[in-house]
């Protein structure tokens with residue numbers, strides 16, 4: 144469950160566990176393509192000041208395109224998420240703070256899942272650290288060896 148009843152939260156920390164399929168509307172509009180469902184885990188707990196702190200974890204595999212050689216590959220993603228859910232408008236400038244609206248009946252962490260996943264995956268990946276990329280002249284994949292357009296391998 145990623146939507147937790149406030150009455151349950153008032154009794155103490157609550158586990159947040161969910162599996163979000165790649166086609167889930169929650170992920171619609173994000174520039175990413177999941178190769179497998181997104182597994183969400185973590186604990187949501189009251190801070191005692193009327194807000195709730197979530198320590199979560201997101202795990203999935205993502206279809207990615209190497210930013211140097213444009214090869215498509217699948218990359219594992221496994222990262223922690225921290226988010227504060229608060230009704231206090233003064234705190235809400237922080238990007239990892241999510242507003243709660245009255246009447247407060249539930250805390251739903253799925254919005255934070257979407258935002259934090261998008262943020263974490265906004266860096267374009269490399270298929271490998273030392274990817275040689277494409278020749279800027281002929282477009283050959285230099286991971287396969289030097290190209291034949293005659294351009295020196297090192298400039």
Ligand SMILES: [Zn+2]
Nearest residue numbers: 209212270274
């Ligand atoms: Zn590459």
Ligand SMILES: [Zn+2]
Nearest residue numbers: 278281290292
């Ligand atoms: Zn070339």
